[in-house]
Amino acid sequence: xxxAVAGTRHLQALIGSLGRLARNPFSTALTLLVIGLALSLPTxxxxxxxxxxxxxxxxxxxxxxxxYFKTDVPLAKAQQLAHNARERADVASVELISSDxxxxxxxxxxxxxxxxxxxxxxxxxxxxxxxxxxxxxxxxSVEALRRYFAAWPEVDIVQVDTDWVKxxxxxxxxxxxxxxxxxxxxxxxxxxxxxxxxRLEILNxxxxxxxxxxxxxxxxxxxxPFLYTGALYGLxxxxxxxxxxxxxxxxxxxxxDTLAALYGTRFSLQGPSARDVGILLAAGFALGWLxxxxxxxxxxxxxxxxx
Amino acid sequence: xxxxxxxxxxxxxxREALTSATFEIHTGEMVFxxxxxxxxxxxxxxxxxxxxxxxxxxxxxxxxxxxxxxxxHIPLFRRQVGVVFQDHRLLADRPVFDNVALPLVVAGMSxxxxxxxVRAALDQVGLLGKERMLPMELSVGEQQRVGIARAVxxxxxxxxxDEPTGNLDPDLALEIMRLFRRFQDVGVTVVVAxxxxxxxxxxxxxxxxxxxxxxxxxxxxxxxxVIAVR
Numbered sequence: 294x295x296x297a298v299a300g301t302r303h304l305q306a307l308i309g310s311l312g313r314l315a316r317n318p319f320s321t322a323l324t325l326l327v328i329g330l331a332l333s334l335p336t337x338x339x340x341x342x343x344x345x346x347x348x349x350x351x352x353x354x355x356x357x358x359x360x361y362f363k364t365d366v367p368l369a370k371a372q373q374l375a376h377n378a379r380e381r382a383d384v385a386s387v388e389l390i391s392s393d394x395x396x397x398x399x400x401x402x403x404x405x406x407x408x409x410x411x412x413x414x415x416x417x418x419x420x421x422x423x424x425x426x427x428x429x430x431x432x433x434s435v436e437a438l439r440r441y442f443a444a445w446p447e448v449d450i451v452q453v454d455t456d457w458v459k460x461x462x463x464x465x466x467x468x469x470x471x472x473x474x475x476x477x478x479x480x481x482x483x484x485x486x487x488x489x490x491x492r493l494e495i496l497n498x499x500x501x502x503x504x505x506x507x508x509x510x511x512x513x514x515x516x517x518p519f520l521y522t523g524a525l526y527g528l529x530x531x532x533x534x535x536x537x538x539x540x541x542x543x544x545x546x547x548x549x550d551t552l553a554a555l556y557g558t559r560f561s562l563q564g565p566s567a568r569d570v571g572i573l574l575a576a577g578f579a580l581g582w583l584x585x586x587x588x589x590x591x592x593x594x595x596x597x598x599x600x
Numbered sequence: 601x602x603x604x605x606x607x608x609x610x611x612x613x614x615r616e617a618l619t620s621a622t623f624e625i626h627t628g629e630m631v632f633x634x635x636x637x638x639x640x641x642x643x644x645x646x647x648x649x650x651x652x653x654x655x656x657x658x659x660x661x662x663x664x665x666x667x668x669x670x671x672x673h674i675p676l677f678r679r680q681v682g683v684v685f686q687d688h689r690l691l692a693d694r695p696v697f698d699n700v701a702l703p704l705v706v707a708g709m710s711x712x713x714x715x716x717x718v719r720a721a722l723d724q725v726g727l728l729g730k731e732r733m734l735p736m737e738l739s740v741g742e743q744q745r746v747g748i749a750r751a752v753x754x755x756x757x758x759x760x761x762d763e764p765t766g767n768l769d770p771d772l773a774l775e776i777m778r779l780f781r782r783f784q785d786v787g788v789t790v791v792v793a794x795x796x797x798x799x800x801x802x803x804x805x806x807x808x809x810x811x812x813x814x815x816x817x818x819x820x821x822x823x824x825x826v827i828a829v830r
Binding site: 297299301302305500501503504505506507508509510511512514597598 | 754
């Protein structure tokens with residue numbers, strides 16, 4: 294068989310599959326919807342993780358400590374203690390944030406400016422932001438530093454600021470694992486849907502398959518349209534999933550922008566990248582093809598012509 | 601063309617449809633298989649078309665032993681045998697053209713060639729111009745002729761038919777049989793299973809009678825008049 298003829302046969306199978314899908318628009322739409330929803334969930338979650346990382350991307354990963362003085366400690370005393378802290382060998386830098394400066398920052402970034410104006414006095418303490426030297430960032434060294442500051446009578450609390458960054462990263466890690474599990478489960482679901490759709494299609498077209506085999510149709514010839522149908526379902530479902538995610542992004546963009554503005558950041562929601570879309574479409578196509586192939590391998594050989 | 605050598609066929613349900621059948625059909629012959637319903641006519645055709653394999657004995661078709669043919673070679677084998685059924689087995693949702701084209705499409709023929717051959721086959725059975733009609737829109741006799749066009753469109757050297765006139769009135773039956781003889785005239789070996797003795801007598805071709813799984817070659821035994829007609 295020449296290449297042109299082989300190409301023609303594949304084209305015929307493809308057009309035939311498209312035609313059959315178009316002739317049953319309702320059931321085709323339902324199958325596509327199921328596959329589209331199943332594929333949109335992991336895609337959406339992946340996008341959520343990406344955006345969460347982007348939104349928090351400015352946070353330093355380096356360890357630092359916040360030392361909060363008691364509110365009655367005067368600024369001069371705080372400056373003197375800051376000076377003492379700078380003398381330590383394991384300290385790289387110490388920044389003193391006075392209660393006035395803290396108040397100003399809080400007023401600017403919290404969105405509670407008007408409410409803060411009603412306060413008679415500044416409730417915020419002076420704070421030191423202490424960055425340990427790079428060779429003193431092990432948990433033990435940081436703990437020693439924390440104890441050193443906590444021992445001062447003027448100090449209210451010492452907070453190791455990396456804790457929440459670590460927690461955040463741990464949460465992201467958990468969500469990423471959830472994403473992997475979800476992707477596997479929903480991928481298996483898509484396989485099952487296409488397997489079953491193909492099985493029903495094979496049963497519906499039993500007599501056609503028998504006649505085709507009777508006139509000398511090979512197994513590959515009989516199987517081909519089912520593989521195309523499966524792949525089209527997968528690809529169509531993936532396109533639908535893409536549309537669902539893009540619409541969700543569109544719906545959320547404005548409120549996310551508003552939210553970001555309220556927090557004084559300029560974060561804006563990212564849609565799926567070309568690479569993400571490529572992976573989604575390839576995964577849909579592959580799942581469709583594979584599901585149909587498994588189903589055809591399982592059901593087609595049993596159909597032999599009767600006389 | 602076809603050799604049955606002590607062929608027996610026992611189905612999984614235990615029924616023995618054929619017992620030690622031995623006969624030979626030569627290339628270019630037209631042979632009627634007769635016998636009561638359930639006598640084993642269909643079994644003989646199934647063994648020829650490789651829809652079944654013999655339990656014992658050897659079936660040779662075009663020199664090939666059907667028992668030793670590997671399953672991946674079966675599609676190629678079947679393209680050499682045109683089969684016509686009593687219920688014609690047309691695809692109801694496809695127009696006449698698509699039904700007749702199927703054997704050519706599975707063989708990977710170019711669309712241009714398919715178009716030419718399908719028209720030629722439909723012309724041979726007198727249905728040119730009905731390509732776009734659905735089988736349901738045709739009469740029973742026309743449907744059967746579509747089935748015959750499909751069986752001969754790839755020009756197989758062997759044509760077998762299982763009760764092709766079973767649903768037809770005598771005139772139509774004769775018309776169909778004449779069609780088969782026209783294929784014989786151009787060198788096709790034709791085997792027709794039928795219980796329509798009227799038709800068999802009319803045509804006076806060689807007759808193989810199946811009775812209780814045994815084959816009697818009527819032409820070889822007696823009926824010299826039939827041979828004389830030929």
